[in-house]
Amino acid sequence: MENSFFTTLQVGWLNAWIPSFGMVLIQLVYMAVFKEGGKRAVDTSWYTAKDKVNAFVSTILQIAILVISIFVPLKFGTVWFAVGAIFFVVSLMAFVRAFHSYVATPAGKTIKGGIYRWSRNPMYFFFFTGMLGVCIASASLWMLLILIPFIIATHFIILGEERYCEKTYGEEYREYKAKTPRYFLIK
Secondary structure (H helix, E strand, O other), X not given: OOOOOOOOOOOXXXXXXXHHHHHHHHHHHHHHHOHHHHHHHOOOOOOOHHHHHHHHHHHHHHHHHHHHHOOOEOOOOOHHHHHHHHHHHHHHHHXXXXXXXXXXXXXXXXXXXHHHHOOOOHHHHHHHHHHHHHHHHOOOHHHHXXXXXXXXXXXXXXXXXXXXXXXXXXXXXXXXXXXXXXXXXXX
């Protein structure tokens, strides 16, 4: 198998779509099983015009990643695959924990339990790192070239969500924000 980070695109059953769609499936399952948490997660009633644009760009890029993943073979039997798979599995487990912490928090409360003690945005962070693991496991520059602007666009959504949380939860959220980094070690 080729060890290059430049992937030839080809449709296949064992392609990067398996872990990529797996991350999205977890979101959908949590939202279906935990309806109240799911409703909170998709509430965009507070979006400004700028937030709507950022959400649209982020959504288009996420769809692009999912579509391209159908055409990107995983690099089984390579160091790329081994490193990417480990990165993905660790991210996937933390992603599930983040969702669990999210839905375990009652509506109207700042989410700061579980993995949220160390990051204000662990669901986003572990989705990003999980998808980076897929990029590595497939040695795909194509996916990486979409993932980077997706992360940037989504970061702007996060800034809007934090603005909303400050307005909604007030001092409780400001105190949490002051002592908890946005992305673990990155304030």
